[in-house]
Amino acid sequence: MKKSILLSMAASTILTAGAYKIPEQSLNGMALGAAYIAHTTDADTAYYNPANMSFLDPEVRYFETGITLAHLPSNTYAGMQVLPGPVMVPSAVASGESEVENIPIPYMHYVAPAMGRWRYGVSLVAPAGLTKRWKSPVQKLFAEEFTLKNVEFNPVLSYRVSDTLSIGGGLRAVYSEGKVYGDGTLIGVPIKREMEGDTVEFGYNLAVAWHPTDDVAVGVTYRSKIDLNEEGKANLYLSGIGRQFDASVSVPIPAALNIGISKTWNDKLTLEFVYERTFWSAYKTLDFEYGSPIQPALYDAFDKSKPKLWEDTNTYRLGLTYQYSDKLTLMTGYSYDESPVPEKHINYELPDSDAHIFSAGFKYKQTENLSWGAAILYDKKTSRKVNSAVTGGTGIIGEFSDGGAVLITAGLSYKF
Template identity: 25%
Template sequence: MIFRPTVSHAWRGIFILACLTIAPDARAGGFGIRAQSAEGFGAAIAGVAAGNALSFSYWNPAVLANVDRFQVEGVSNVIFPAISLDPAASNTVDIGKGALVPAMYMAMPLNSRMTLGMSITSPYGLATQAPTNWAGQIYGRKSEIFSINANPMLSYRVNDVLSVGVGLQVQYFKTKLTQAVDVVPFAPDAMLKADGVGVGFNLGMQLKPWAGGTIGLGYRSAISHDLDGHLTTPLGRASAAAGLTTPALVSLGVRQELNERYRVMGTVEWTNWSRLGTVPVYDRVSGGVLTTLPLRYRDGWLFSVGGEYDFSQKVTARAGVGYEIAPMNDMTRDVRLPEPNQVILSAGLSYRYSERTTLDLAITQSLGLGNGAVTIASGDPRYLGLPFSATSDLNVTIVSAGLKMKFDSLPFGIR
C-alpha cells in the first residue's frame, strides 16, 4: 500500500525540518557554521577567546581591547562537503552542497581604554540537496538556510591584567525547505518558506595573569526568532508560524607563549543545543497548535588544542586538532542532519606583507567518526508512515582566507 501524506503530515515533516535546518556537514555542530576566522581555523579555533585577532571577537568581545589602531578584517570560507546517505534498501545518495561563507570585522579605539567594534557574520546556514527521487524523499529533498548576524561591540581595558567586552546581536534567519508528499517517483513537493529577526547579546573577559599567558571567556546568548511564512502543498498554501531559538555558546580559551616564537593554545566550547527540545507549531491564522516538534537535541561540545610558530617576522605557521561531540545521536539523527561526532584537523599560515597588512590562509578537514545511523520507525515523532533507515558518512573540507588591514588614520576624517 502506498502511503499518501495529508496536509497535517506535511506540516509536521516540514516544520521538523525547518527547526533542524540544513547543515549536516556540522562545522559547529547542529546547523551552526564555524566560519568566522581564517586565523582561528588554522588551529582548529584553539585559544580564540584568549587571542588578539580582530575576528576572535566573535567568540569574545573583550578581544577588542588589544586593538591599538583602526582595523578591518575580511574572511572568506569555501566549504566542500562530502556527505552521503546509504539507505538500507536503496542506492547511496550524496546530499552535500558546497557554499561560500564570508565574515567582516571592524574596530576603532575610542581612547586608551575603550574600543568600538562591529562584526557581520553568518552563524547558521548552508544547504543540502538529495535527488528528486530517492528512498527518503518524504523526509527531505532540498534545504536552504541563510542567516546574517550584525554585532556592534564595545570593550574596556580595566588594567594591564583584565579587559571586558559587551555586544548587541541582531540576527536575521531565513529557511526554505522541501520534501515529497508521496513515495512515488516525481511526487510533488511540500515547501516551507519562513523568516524572522531576533535580538541577543554577547559578553566576554580576558585575563593576562602571568607573563605570556592569557585566559579568555566569551558568551553569545541564545536568540529567539518568531518565524513567519507559508507552507505550500499540492492542496494549497497555508500561513505558518513557529518559534525557533538558536543556542547560547560559551567559549573558554587559553594561550601561552613558550618563547619568542612558539605559542600553544586550547579551547573548550559548549553550545546549548538541548534547548531545542519540543517546539510547538502554530497556524498563524487560527493560533491553534498544529503539532509539536520533539527535536530532542543534546548539548554540543568542542575540545581543541593547537600551536603557532613564527618562522620569521613575516611568516607564522599554525596547526590544531579538535574533537566535536555532535548534538544528535542515533535516536535523533535526521536525513537532513546526519551528523556523527567528528575529529577536526587544521593547518594554517599567516604572511605579514607589511606592518599594516596580513594575509591568513587555512585548511580544515572535518572527519565523521563511524557511520551515523538514521532510523525513523513507528513510534518515532518524525514518522510519516514509511519506515526509513540508513547510515551516513561525513567528510568536509573548508578552505579559508583572511585579510587584516591596519590604518594609522581613521576613516572619514575622524580623529
C-alpha cells in the same frame, strides 16, 4: 523572491560544529579550528573575544575580511525507512545520497582605536547554517531541501578593567532565512511542502579576558541563545493540489560558553586549549505553525510537532600558532566535536554525528599594514548507525556515513 545579496553570498550552510552552528569565522579561526578564545590577535578579536580588544595596540584600527569556500560532500544513507501504516520501505529503495554543496561564505571584522579604557568593534559573520538537499525518493519526502541561512551583525564593546583584565560584550542582530521543502510523490505518498520564511532576531554576547602574565591568557565568552522564529508562507500539496498558508517555525541558535587558555613560548609558539559547551537542549521540538487549519490529511506529516530533544554538547579544541618568521605565521588545530542529535530523533535534514576536525593555515605579512593568508579545515564525521523506529512507530533503521566538510578560507587583514 527578493534576495539579500549579502545573504545569498553568505549561504552559511556548513556543518563544522555539531549540528548547524559555525564557530570558524575568520582566517585565524579557521586555521586553528576555533581554538581561538584566549589568544586573539587581529580584527577577528571583535568576534571571538571582544574583551581582548583592550589588549590590542590601542592606536591601531584593525580590519579583516575574507571568504570561505565550503565544500560539503554528500551524506550517504544505507538502510530502511518505516513510514506510517506502518509501511517498511526496503533498503533498496530507502537508501540514498544527499546533494554535494559548494558555498561561498564571506565575513568581515573591524576593531576601532581605543578611547581611554573603552574600545569598540564590529563583526559581520554567518554564525549558523544548514543545508541538506536529497533527491533520493524517501529522503526527498523529509528534506528535499532543508536550509537555514543566517547573517549576524555583532557590534561589541570592551572595557579595560586593569592591565591584566578586560571585559566585553555586544549585541547580536541575526537575519535569517529558512527554507523547508519536502516531496513524497516519488514513493507514492502524494504530499508536498514548500515553505520559505525569514526573521530578524536579537541576542547578546559577553566576554572576559585575563592576561595574568605576558605569556598566559585566559578567555571566557558566552553567546546567548537566539530563537530564529522564521515567518513566511507555506504551500502544502495533497495529491498535486496545493494551498498557501501563512506559516512559521522556530529553530534556536543555541547559547554557547567557551573557556580558553593559552600559553606562549618565546613569543613564537602559542598553544591554546578551548572547551566549548553548547546548550543544544534548547532545541526541543520542530513545530510548524500555520495561519489557518491545513488540509487534514497533511496534519501528521506537516503540522504535528516533531520532538527533537537535542542534548547539550562538549567540544574540545586545541590550536597551535607558530611565528615562523617576522612575516610568516603558521597555524594548525584539532577539535573533537560531539553531536547533539539523539538517535531517536535523527532525520535526513541533519544526519549529524560526532566529528574530528583538523585544520591548518598561514598568514603572510606583506607590508607593515597588510597581511593575507589561507586556511583549510577538514571536518570528518564518524559513521552513525541509527534505529529510530521504536516499536510500532516510524523512523530510520540504517546507517549514515560520509558527509562532513572541507572548508578553505582566504583572508586579508589591514591595520591603519
